[in-house]
Structures are given as C-alpha cells and as structure tokens.
Amino acid sequence: MISVIQYSAEKGIETLSVDDLKSWDYTCKENVWVDIYQTDVEENTKILKDIFKFHPLAIEDSLKYIQEEDSVHHPKIEDFTKYLFIVFNG
Secondary structure, rough: EEEEEEEOOOOOOEEHHHEEEEEOOOOOEEEEEEEEOOOOOOHHHHHHHHHHOHHHHHHHHHHHHHHHOOOOOOEEEOOOOOOOEEEEEO
C-alpha cells in the first residue's frame, strides 16, 4: 500500500495519487509524505528510483525488508541535501 499525503498552509492535508508524484513541483512550498507499506520490489523501485531519483543506497535500504524476510534495520536519518531519508520501526 502506498499513501501520498500533501500538506500546505493554505489547503491543509490532501491525499494524492502516486501518479501525482510524477509531476510534483519540488520547488513548491507544500510538503509531501509518502508512506510505503507492504508493497513489492517492483512497485517500490518505480517510486524510489523512477519518480524520486533516490540515491541507490537509500533504495537498497528501503528494499531490505522486502528482500530479506527476517532483516532488521536500525533507525537512521540521512540528509541527501534535497531530501531526508528516514528509516524507523513501528
């Protein structure tokens, strides 16, 4: 499941589709939160690589839980200048 939520001071919280991300204006004042949960490798790669152009190591970390069933990833935050990559466990 992939949830995309946009927040702006003017409009508040809005739900977006994954296709909306393809035309996302990264210079806008709105913030976007993408929650990826229980998806397959292909769906994740489509978003992380093809839409967001994330760093390969961030993609590797993102796919770790899908590819390795008993894998544990320690929480972390990485600053890639244009975006923050955050891993945390619920």
